[in-house]
Amino acid sequence: MENLELILPEIFISLSIMFLLILGVFKKNSALLIYNLTTVTLIILLALLLNLYQVSELSIFNNSYKIDKLATFMKLLTIGSGIFVMLTSSKYIELTKINKMEYPILILSAILGMMVMISSNDLIVFYMGLELQSLALYVLASFNRENLLSTESGLKYFVLSALSSGLLLYGCSLIYGFTETTNFNEILQNSKSGQYGLTFGIVFVLVGLAFKISAVPFHMWAPDVYQGSPTSVTTFFAILPKIAALSVFIRFLYVPFAEMNDQWQMIIVFLSIASMIFGAVAAIGQKNLKRLVAYSSIGHMGYALAGLASGTNQGIQGSISYMAIYLVMNLAFFSCLFMLRRNNEYYENIEDLSGLSKNHPVLSFSLLIILFSLAGIPPLAGFFAKFYVFMAVIEQQMYFLAIIGLLATVVAAFYYLRIIKIIYFDKEKEKFETNHHFGLKITLAISTIFILAYFVYPSWLNQIVSKINII
């Protein structure tokens, strides 16, 4: 029974989901209450997880569920950003009339799915978590059901995601067929070299995973879904599923198939290079900010994958740091998007930012910091993210990957600069409203200060991340 302590967070979140559902059914007009209770739930979860942080490595449920430093840190990131997503979007869902009681509950279910994914040490457990997460996300994407784009994006995401889940399952079955087990550690023991079936299995699973983090060439859904979904859901999309999928990437590649890394390394390098280049080039022509974020996040995933491609602990740690910094930058960027409100309507085109700096100096200064950071210009946090990743890549002497990656940052810098140009150099338009929700302001303030002041003491993240040793 003492093992249950380890999955207390999961138990707690499941119970809260059920309780909130019942509450929502029996109490009329309880949307706001449930929304707030969800935020409280997430905060309690954060506390429970912090409590688990001293656990260095333990497996439960017949070795299929793992609580280690990687799992706990990634869960902390997930839930931490979950809280901030809730804080930023409360006003938005009210104004776009999607403040139904199901909304926060779906978010909680998605987070539960992610927690299971992050901890999974078994193909079946992993798939369960993935589907729980995906099902919740399909509904969330089409939550604004009166909006054509939103329903379209939900449907699109569902169809494509189901396809990728199918491929992923096929890969799992191949792996099972060749190793007679679904457990990651046992796969490692049972796999023999020269089994091509196994390689096919890896490829199919990687395709499924690459779809989840929208790496090129499995990125087609991202721009449409990002643009169509309600902005609050896009924020969620841009951050949380990627953390979960990346930790599965790490565990899947480095536990069962660590010794086959010559087989999968090329695939990851390709995914990484293709994403970096495509993310940089395709974003140049975009007019819609949410769509632009979709392309930029494709590019950013390329950098995170570059760390994984190196095949070392250093690389894994680099990728994790990258994700941590990336999520703060995205959170900050979406907070700014939520502030572009005039007469209860939200604006999301790049042109709407025109001359923002004249009327809203503080908001535009934050955007300036965020955009330069996304472009990876020192001394902002985004530079360090890239620095850690390329440290690992160059250690393995993968100069080709490093040079392509850094050249892609120059291309990417162009479209970030374009937004800055519109904010700072162009003529101003009408003012936006300035009475924002407290949670939104505090999120933007915290994340901007984080980005701006990261360089003062950059080792703290390193110290945390360096404890995560997978190999």
Place this chain on the structure above:
Amino acid sequence: MNFPILSSLILLPSIGALFIFFSKSSNEKYQSSKYIALFISIANFLLSLYLWSVFDKSATEFQYVENREWLSGYVNYKVGVDGISILFILLTTFITPICIISVNATIKHRLKDFLVAILIMETLMIGVFCSLDLVIFYLFFEAGLIPMFLIIGIWGGERRVYSAFKFFLYTLLGSVLMLIAIISIYWITGTTDVEKLYEIGIGEQYQNLLWLAFFSSFAVKTPMWPVHTWLPDAHVEAPTAGSVLLAAILLKMAGYGFIRFSVGLFPVASEYFTPLVFALSLVAIVYTSLVALMQEDMKKLIAYSSVAHMGFVTLGIFTMTQQGIEGSIFQMISHGLVSAALFLCVGVVYERMHTRLISKYGGLVNIMPRYAIVFMVFTLGALGLPGTSGFIGEFLILMGAFKKNFLVATIASLGVILGAAYMLWLYKRIIFGEIINSEVRNMIDLKKFEIVILFLLVAPIIFFGFYPEPLINSVETSVSSLLELYNLNINNSLALK
């Protein structure tokens, strides 16, 4: 010496910028912000003067070194000065207050933001000149792009967007390769600490590629032919204070980088690539001088002359002689003062006539006699007349070049003549002749604050022209120890072969 004087130099302008950013000024003209900025920058200048006076000029090692853990396990925050860097710090702290005074006339809107940008720029530039760790250096070097991009883009002229983008992307493209080289150095040697790297040296087999990666960054920033095209655009569109910063200090970061890193860290590769640098420098000197002759825009002409002058600098550095390198440093300081002054002079007439076309002027000597005099001094300084600081630099560089290669030196001397040609012709067309344009008659002579800043620049140009000893004296030891290290490495590598 426990007081962290270098960190204070770096931080002080930033603190001032922070203060100005958060202060609310009811006054539309932001007088108080301007006084704060001026006060901070002058305080910084005095602090750096103090540093120069207590600095031990006979010591070979770095002084006032501060070494703190920063990115634990990888990089330390390490700053320190030697005879070379201290001059550039002085130049930076001297030019910044002048820029701040000059905004009086040139910046019409968002003055507060402009002052913040200039002060942040000062922090970053000082940081570049005293960092003793490659990563810290890269951080400061690159971060300068952000304020400069905004300075050109917000307060610039008509084609400011194009120029700002060109400036940013060109420089970034050059620099990312340097980042790869820096990380590679870390994995090859286990450190990015410059002092340690001087000691242990970098394996010869790596040097050529690493040198090229650094070169790609510095060549863009210097700028060397053929990657100089961003400079005329950036200069023409930037506001006066921006051009001054750009010409006087930003370009020197690359020259400084050549001395400190290319020559210091990769001696064998530097020797190997010397012909390349010579060739590019000579093209820069001769070709851009010819281009400068043909310009119709005053700022563009001065911008091209900057490229030519920086060609002398790179030429001097890679002669690898005591005279050549000292001359290059002297030339950089002198060009910092002269080009700053020339851009300010252009700013003065631009502010009155709102045109930079040379053909619109002529006969200014009748209307603005005082302006004619100071402009004369700067023109002569730019063409290197004996008695101005420009002469000393060019003379020493040519001396070094003659030691190394007669042909190279001869061609470079041709550049001196061309320099005289375009500068004097510019002067003639603007100051002398008939007054063709009737608007010229309405121009007023120098205002008080303009006299102050221009005379502040006249003084060192003439002083160092007659008495270069203080500058030469302060770099002498550092340069000779750098060359000692260089020759030692070259001899070792020859002995191995």
